[in-house]
Amino acid sequence: MSVVAHTDAAPHGASSEAPDPGSRAGGVSESWRTRLTDLSFWAERASGIGLVLLLVVFTALDPSFLSSGNIAGILSASAALIILAVAQTFVVATAGIDLSIASVMTLGIVVLGQLYAAGTPLALCFVGAVLAGLLAGLVNGFLVARAKITDFVVTLGMLSAASGLGLILSDGQPVTVTEGFFFDISLDGPVSMVSWIVVVAIVIAVIAHVVLFHTRFGTHVLATGGSPEAATATGIRTDRVKMGVYAIAGLLAGLAAIIVVARLGSTPPAANTTYLLNSVAAVVLGGVSLFGGKASILGPVFGALLLTVLLNGLTTLGVSQYYQPLSVGVVVVAAAFLMRFQK
Amino acid sequence: MSTPIIEARDVSLSFGSVRALRDVSLTIGPGEITALVGDNGAGKSTLVRCFSGVHKPQSGTVLLDDRPVSFSSPEAARSQGIETVHQNLALVEDLTVWQNLFLNRELTRFGMLDRRGMRRDAARMVSELAVNVPEVTSRVRRLSGGQRQAVSICRAAGFSSRLVIMDEPTAALGVQETKRVEELILRLRDEGHAVLLISHNFAQVMRLSQQVWVMRAGRCVAGRRTDQTTGEEIVGLITGAVAA
Numbered sequence: 001m002s003v004v005a006h007t008d009a010a011p012h013g014a015s016s017e018a019p020d021p022g023s024r025a026g027g028v029s030e031s032w033r034t035r036l037t038d039l040s041f042w043a044e045r046a047s048g049i050g051l052v053l054l055l056v057v058f059t060a061l062d063p064s065f066l067s068s069g070n071i072a073g074i075l076s077a078s079a080a081l082i083i084l085a086v087a088q089t090f091v092v093a094t095a096g097i098d099l100s101i102a103s104v105m106t107l108g109i110v111v112l113g114q115l116y117a118a119g120t121p122l123a124l125c126f127v128g129a130v131l132a133g134l135l136a137g138l139v140n141g142f143l144v145a146r147a148k149i150t151d152f153v154v155t156l157g158m159l160s161a162a163s164g165l166g167l168i169l170s171d172g173q174p175v176t177v178t179e180g181f182f183f184d185i186s187l188d189g190p191v192s193m194v195s196w197i198v199v200v201a202i203v204i205a206v207i208a209h210v211v212l213f214h215t216r217f218g219t220h221v222l223a224t225g226g227s228p229e230a231a232t233a234t235g236i237r238t239d240r241v242k243m244g245v246y247a248i249a250g251l252l253a254g255l256a257a258i259i260v261v262a263r264l265g266s267t268p269p270a271a272n273t274t275y276l277l278n279s280v281a282a283v284v285l286g287g288v289s290l291f292g293g294k295a296s297i298l299g300p301v302f303g304a305l306l307l308t309v310l311l312n313g314l315t316t317l318g319v320s321q322y323y324q325p326l327s328v329g330v331v332v333v334a335a336a337f338l339m340r341f342q343k
Numbered sequence: 344m345s346t347p348i349i350e351a352r353d354v355s356l357s358f359g360s361v362r363a364l365r366d367v368s369l370t371i372g373p374g375e376i377t378a379l380v381g382d383n384g385a386g387k388s389t390l391v392r393c394f395s396g397v398h399k400p401q402s403g404t405v406l407l408d409d410r411p412v413s414f415s416s417p418e419a420a421r422s423q424g425i426e427t428v429h430q431n432l433a434l435v436e437d438l439t440v441w442q443n444l445f446l447n448r449e450l451t452r453f454g455m456l457d458r459r460g461m462r463r464d465a466a467r468m469v470s471e472l473a474v475n476v477p478e479v480t481s482r483v484r485r486l487s488g489g490q491r492q493a494v495s496i497c498r499a500a501g502f503s504s505r506l507v508i509m510d511e512p513t514a515a516l517g518v519q520e521t522k523r524v525e526e527l528i529l530r531l532r533d534e535g536h537a538v539l540l541i542s543h544n545f546a547q548v549m550r551l552s553q554q555v556w557v558m559r560a561g562r563c564v565a566g567r568r569t570d571q572t573t574g575e576e577i578v579g580l581i582t583g584a585v586a587a
Contacts (some may be wrong), residue, residue, distance in 0.1 A: 100412065210455075213456075214455045214458070215454065216447075219438070219446070222438060223435045226435040229433065230446070231446070231447075233433035234446045235418040236446070258401070291436065
């Protein structure tokens with residue numbers, strides 16, 4: 001395996017990084033060989049590699065898997081999860097976790113539905129959903145950063161509180177949203193197979209990448225997660241950084257709520273715990289360290305796609321739905337195991 | 344002696360019933376290495392924290408360039424050119440050398456990080472000071488203890504700092520690495536930085552410093568020019584065997 005890949009990869013490596021190909025060519029291919037036999041190299045790219053493997057396997061088993069209709073379906077189905085995975089990445093990068101992310105999304109869904117039922121203009125319904133998410137995120141952030149309560153407990157409490165609030169506001173009833181706009185953004189798009197909600201998810205992922213790796217805030221997020229002592233010693237206000245990441249997570253959960261309503265055409269008030277598990281799973285698959293300080297956006301995005309492909313593929317192959325949670329669990333634990341080889 | 348960069352006048356500080364500092368008076372001259380020695384618990388670190396903005400003296404004054412100052416935070420002290428190299432290094436392992444050098448001082452252009460500019464400046468900072476530091480793009484996790492200390496010192500020395508405080512900078516290092524870090528400290532002085540060095544290594548104090556202050560039980564009991572004293576006398580002053 002490594003020899004084949006090495007001959008493929010060597011010219012690329014030589015042209016891109018060796019200043020003096022004559023003397024360095026051997027060294028470059030050597031470094032590629034060591035990289036490709038290094039488990040850490042694979043662990044860091046687990047989600048992308050796993051995604052390609054799944055695509056190959058499912059296509060081999062059923063060629064219609066790669067039909068344009070199915071690809072469009074997979075992409076649209078993954079949009080909300082991509083946004084939640086990106087949101088979770090920010091929190092996990094600070095060595096925290098947001099267990100309330102799916103419930104806060106549900107709260108956003110309910111707020112959207114109630115505003116819509118009251119005849120509020122659609123744009124204001126969206127604002128309401130996003131504000132509800134942002135508010136819940138700010139409460140999380142305040143309790144974690146200022147009140148110094150463990151993130152696990154705070155967000156577990158918010159998980160219950162937000163879903164409870166959703167049930168109270170909606171009286172447990174979904175609102176059917178028959179609005180042409182939703183069909184437009186979930187079915188149409190700028191290019192075939194890519195709907196507008198997928199575009200929204202991609203734009204959010206790109207912005208998140210820029211924020212994490214090209215702003216001071218992003219560096220401070222990684223520093224806060226990597227070494228709170230070092231961050232504090234250089235004057236970084238780690239409490240503000242934590243407030244920030246939970247607020248971002250809540251805001252993005254509110255945006256994800258709009259996407260879910262667009263796809264479903266209704267506002268189910270019941271919390272969907274699968275979204276929570278999958279958001280954490282996508283982050284783990286994406287090579288983000290649960291101990292904080294090490295993160296990527298592309299990895300969790302691929303992780304979210306991988307999980308969606310996995311579920312879609314199993315359904316296409318006619319595997320019983322009951323096997324889906326089991327398969328997700330196996331994939332996630334396997335990915336976490338791979339992460340142990342990361343250096 | 345020329346005007347001191349920083350001076351403590353009758354500085355006292357208690358934590359509850361513990362009198363950590365009692366009427367401490369000492370000066371740190373520009374362009375030289377000042378050593379602060381004393382037993383554990385003598386008050387060295389507490390005094391240093393009064394200079395770096397972590398603690399505030401309860402009585403007495405700290406003077407910077409002959410003007411009384413009161414730092415509200417470490418940030419305030421840093422903005423006045425007082426940098427600290429922490430004993431626990433204070434580096435983020437998963438960030439690169441250049442990211443650590445610019446941590447919380449990131450250069451930005453139009454709100455975005457100027458990554459290229461920071462890499463370039465970091466390479467310059469490192470090449471000017473350190474001899475054994477690897478690529479600025481490598482992650483700190485891959486660095487040896489001495490290389491990490493060099494990065495910490497580079498960070499403190501950069502940004503036109505005037506006084507660099509080092510709390511036992513070589514305590515965790517091997518012989519070779521200690522030698523390199525000592526060279527780095529000397530180069531820092533030669534470039535015009537004042538250095539305040541806390542050390543338990545008397546040979547190191549004699550090798551590097553020009554001025555030695557001795558603390559015992561919260562008091563500054565003696566000050567000597569290094570070339571007019573001996574290691575034995577310093578040890579005697581620390582234990583109290585030699586009268587100041």
